[in-house]
Amino acid sequence: MDYNILIGGAAGQGMDTLATVFSKILHKSGLCLFTLQDYMSRVRGGHNYYQIRFSDTFVKSHREDLDGIIALNQETLDLHIGRLKQDGFILADENVTSKDSRLITIPAALIAKEVGNVKTTSSVTLGFLCKLFSIESTFMGDIFSGMFAESVAKQNIESFTRGQALTESKYKASKARPGKTMLVHGNHGIALGALAAGLRFYSAYPMTPSTTIMSFLAKKAKAAKVIVEQAEDEIAAIHMAIGASYTGVRAMTGTSGGGFSLMVEALGFAGIAEIPVVIALIQRPGPATGLPTRTEQSDLMYAINASHGEFGRMVIALRNPEDAFYQTARAFNIADKYQMPVILLGDQYLADAVQTVKAFDIDKIKIERHLAEPKPYLNGKDYNRYELTQSGISPRLIPGLVPGTAVNIDSDEHDVHGNITEAADVRNSMVEKRARKFERLKREVMEPELLGDDSMDILLLGWGSIYSQLSEAVDILNQNSKRKYGALVFGDIWPFPQTTLIEKARIVKKIINVEQNHDGQLARLVREVTGIQMDGSVLRYDGHPLSPAEIARKVKEI
């Protein structure tokens, strides 16, 4: 089974509740789902929709053709009817009209009024949907009492039951939950990964689509004993994170492109002062304000190159919520080990797409702090914050721990003690020391994940969240095909892992980059680092995510 429905309306029409509760019902029923959210940058009105695709096995991505449309207004029907399958349905209240025979109208608002609460209108629709898809409703009581006061919950149950009575079951939803699963979006993965890694301090400024990391952390702050501080601007946000990190706690900030631009000077500061910091950069279409609520992967080259001067940083592109969880936790270990900034690249698609994933395993998370042992210094050894070592990594001591010892850090070039210097030889040794750390980091970058056929003729390249669509696109392409398709999707992307790519590039007939941007930034990076040229590109930059079918179609055209 594989169903795909769209719920659309104007902001403020109760679409969020409808979609959220329906998602919860599907999840509780043991089904897997993938939701795509499309909303405009406004609080009221506009056209917004959710697409919920569900199945009895993991759903990799969204798809375009629809089995059903739940139209809360006329506009939803008019805009999306073209994507509705021949045997699909449109569910709407009596205010929506169409000559199309697939339209089913129900008096949801009227029923809700009769029940005594117009706000339960969406529960009538929910009841109808659940019955239509043969989804059991035994836990509806729990869901509603978790959301509302007792009397309101009762009204919702009544509306739900009356909605069920309006239809027969048409679709059969089997249930075969593949093991222990979670219903999360990518930003949940980041926030939970950070908490699992021992995050203690998060400072940020609200910016779509990164905001939900902070709102989740804020909700958990008290129980988790984490400080979550809304800074006055992104400059303060990153400087606070760096300041907290200096004292020895794990600290992080998160933003989108515009806010990251404000953070860039501090990024270089973390580089020269060698203070670990983790930055979640959740991309949206730019430049400037761009398309605030939509998706794009256009900050790759920026994340790699941001800041004046030269210093090492790591950039990790997050591929899916699970990856977000494990990679975020790993980012803290890398930041601590190499005493440098680590940038996590997400995007709106990953941030907002609520999906069923394999349950995160916290026991797989190892916390590796790489802090200097105070003992030798307590015994009188001289401490030098920027001691020159073969690895380039200097002992990082927590300030305040050792009497008679000062931990000095500096944004100016400095000597081993952390004191300002302009001596040419010291400058050289410090630049080289920082560069050695980056060289060492190259040894532990992870190769891209291979999807599809290992002995492929056509190699698709992607990075980050396009993993979702590519994993399904490759399946589509390999169906009844003489040609064999495979894909490499980069997670670790700077330093750039090149071994697998170089190996595959030798044997394939064509290499095609698939990206959510105009310039083909991955193609540029690959060419710059390896000299490998693409034979074609699949790019989209209108703010909407490529779909697997669309990728397959466009790849075949090349």
Next chain:
Amino acid sequence: MDKKHKFETIETAWCPGCGNFAILDALKETLTELKVKPHEVLIVGGIGQAAKTPQYLNVNGYESLHGRALPPAAAAKIANQKLKVIVNTGDGDSYGEGGNHFIHNIRRNVDITHFVHDNQIYGLTKGQSSPTSDLGHITDFTPEGVIDRPINPVATAIALGAGFVARAFTGDKEHLMEMMKEALNHNGYALVDILQPCVSFNKVNTFAWYSKRVYKLTEGKKYDSTDKGAAFQKALEWGDKIPLGILYREEKKSYTDHFDFLKTTTLLELPHDKKVVRGFIEEFF
């Protein structure tokens, strides 16, 4: 006692006669009197001549970027309350480049002490006007004289609800030390705007210029530093007469006082609780 357990100053790159020396000396003596240890102190500076202060004392030093001393200082204090966190930086750094942080750290009210070395001029960049330069001041960038009205840092701080606002002058070390001590003992954000001559680039606001104008609030009529109205009135006084002393003082909860889990321990010392995070994950099952 071993030398490194006492506060020691280190050779500086300041001009002979610079007001910064008096501040550094006063700070060293005040910290010694307060019986804190050098390793328990963190001094944060931005960029500028004043901001080099952490380099010249054997304490934990954090030289941030220009204008960015307050955010890391606040965060460091939140992370480890056992550190005595002090910001030493200039008027350009505090009120110009870092103006937004100045405003919001007053709101945040973290228990840090902010000593502004206010010489009404940019020294490190060799003589441009600063946010506190008086109208008409002729500088490199303002050959016709400054036309932008100066910021009044003490009045601004009082208006924003700061719990401790004082002014001192490098020409009166004893009083400066008293202000430093009171500020360091205040729970919450404390501002001391320290008037300081720049011998190289400010030929208007000289040692003599300040000496002629300053007077102590404690001289003459009794001054009540908890009266916000009176404080605001005194804060606006500038020109022929410039008041020194604690302009305003109000006890209130500092940032970390709001967190029960920081009452008995520091953020730094909290052990990682895997069980709690496991619980968060299970909420999504």
